[in-house]
Amino acid sequence: xxxxxxxxxxxxxxxxxxxxxxxxxxxxxxxxxxxxxxxxxxxxxxxxxxxxxxxxxxxxxxxxxxxxxxxxxxxxxxxxxxxxxxxxxxxxxxxxxxxxxxxxxxxxxxxxxxxxxxxxxxxxxxxxxxxxxxxxxxxxxxxxxxxxxxxxxxxxxxxxxxxxxxxxxxxxxxxxxxxxxxxxxxxxxxxxxxxxxxxxxxxxxxxxxxxxxxxxxxxxxxxxxxxxxxxxxxxxxxxxxxxxxxxxxxxxxxxxxxxx
Numbered sequence: 001x002x003x004x005x006x007x008x009x010x011x012x013x014x015x016x017x018x019x020x021x022x023x024x025x026x027x028x029x030x031x032x033x034x035x036x037x038x039x040x041x042x043x044x045x046x047x048x049x050x051x052x053x054x055x056x057x058x059x060x061x062x063x064x065x066x067x068x069x070x071x072x073x074x075x076x077x078x079x080x081x082x083x084x085x086x087x088x089x090x091x092x093x094x095x096x097x098x099x100x101x102x103x104x105x106x107x108x109x110x111x112x113x114x115x116x117x118x119x120x121x122x123x124x125x126x127x128x129x130x131x132x133x134x135x136x137x138x139x140x141x142x143x144x145x146x147x148x149x150x151x152x153x154x155x156x157x158x159x160x161x162x163x164x165x166x167x168x169x170x171x172x173x174x175x176x177x178x179x180x181x182x183x184x185x186x187x188x189x190x191x192x193x194x195x196x197x198x199x200x201x202x203x204x205x206x207x208x209x210x211x212x213x214x215x216x217x218x219x220x221x222x223x224x225x226x227x228x229x230x231x232x233x234x235x236x237x238x239x240x241x242x243x244x245x246x247x248x249x250x251x252x253x254x255x256x257x258x259x260x
Contacts, residue, residue, distance in 0.1 A: 006030045006081045008072070008124070010063055010117075011090030013037040016139065016187060019215035020087045021047060021056075027219075030055040032081055034072065034090070036062045057081075063090045064108040069119035076124075085135045085222075086124050088117035088161075098152040106153060113157035118164055121179070125172060132176040137222045138165045142185045142230060145240045149255050162228075169227045181228035182218035185235065187211055 007024045011017040013035035021033050025047055033040055033047075033056065044058030059075065061068055076083055091112050094101075101109075121136055128134025143155035144162040165181040172179055187209055214231050221229035230237055 006032060006076075006083050007085035007087065008032045008034065008076070008083050008120075009087040009089060010034045010120075013039045013043055016184070016211045016214055017087075017089045018043055019211040020089055020137075020219065022050075023212075023215050023219055024085060024087075025050065025054055025056070028054070029085060032057045032059060032076065032083070034059045034061050034063065036060065036064070063116045064111045066111055066115055068111075069116050069123060072120065073123040083124050083127065084133065085137075086120060087137045087139070088120060089137075089139045090116070091139065094154055095151055096153075097149065101153060109153055109157055113154075114160050114164075117161060121164070121168055125168065125177065125179075128177045129172060129175045134172075134177040135222050136165075136168070136172075136177070136179040137218055138162075138179070138181055139218070140165065140181045140183050140228075142183050142240050144183065146243050148243065148246075148251055166227060173225070178222060178225040180218070180222040180226055182214070182221065183228060183230040184214055185209075185231065185239075187214050187231075 005028060007021075007029040009017055009021045009024065009031065012021045012033035014037075017033070017035070021031055021043070025031060031044075031047060031054065033044060035043075035058075038060060040058040040060055044056045047056045048054070057079075059072075061072060063069075063072075075081075092109055094109075098106075117138055121138070125134070125136065128136075138161055140162040141155070141158040143151050144159040146155045147159075148155070162181055162183070165179055169179040169181075185208075209231055217229060217231045
């Protein structure tokens with residue numbers, strides 16, 4: 001079964017993950033796409049039927065477990081899949097007070113955003129380093145700089161992944177392995193429960209982008225060897241910069257009066 005030019009995309013049953021997989025297939029990559037949803041098999045069939053003549057494997061796996069990174073790595077090796085591209089996209093979004101989350105959800109988000117992607121980078125990165133060729137794209141978030149209420153767990157885990165990605169980019173560049181952090185702002189994936197009219201306005205203003213745009217810009221940055229890219233660029237860079245200027249006492253005041 002051994003094939004060259006295989007790409008792994010996690011969280012590929014919907015949204016951005018499907019687009020990453022589709023655009024990698026268009027670039028000629030065979031695919032191992034992973035999700036905890038059975039729909040991943042439908043996505044694999046859809047991508048196979050596009051006529052690209054590529055191999056697409058759909059794998060159901062719970063990436064929220066700490067054993068999953070090792071299991072995925074061993075699956076790839078057992079099936080002689082040589083991974084050239086790794087896209088760590090799997091994750092969950094929420095904005096909620098830290099202590100209002102259940103213990104199970106807190107464990108899930110920490111594993112999905114921190115432990116599993118870091119260990120996948122560690123395991124597959126070893127092989128890429130030996131081959132002196134490879135690409136890793138970690139889907140982080142503009143919230144990695146937003147240390148504010150209701151984003152403590154989500155933004156905090158994304159901050160770890162962002163810092164981890166930057167360090168890995170520096171470490172592996174000399175070995176021909178390119179590691180990139182894509183920092184999405186708002187992406188039209190239906191996760192935010194925004195009314196369609198506001199989504200349309202946001203897209204017109206360039207505040208919200210489509211999954212297709214996000215995937216295209218992220219992959220382009222990765223293949224060009226960039227350390228990071230923010231999508232959309234201007235609005236979210238300005239917003240995250242302004243938020244970092246707000247002192248903690250003002251955030252407490254905003255919280256106290258329920259303004260946000």
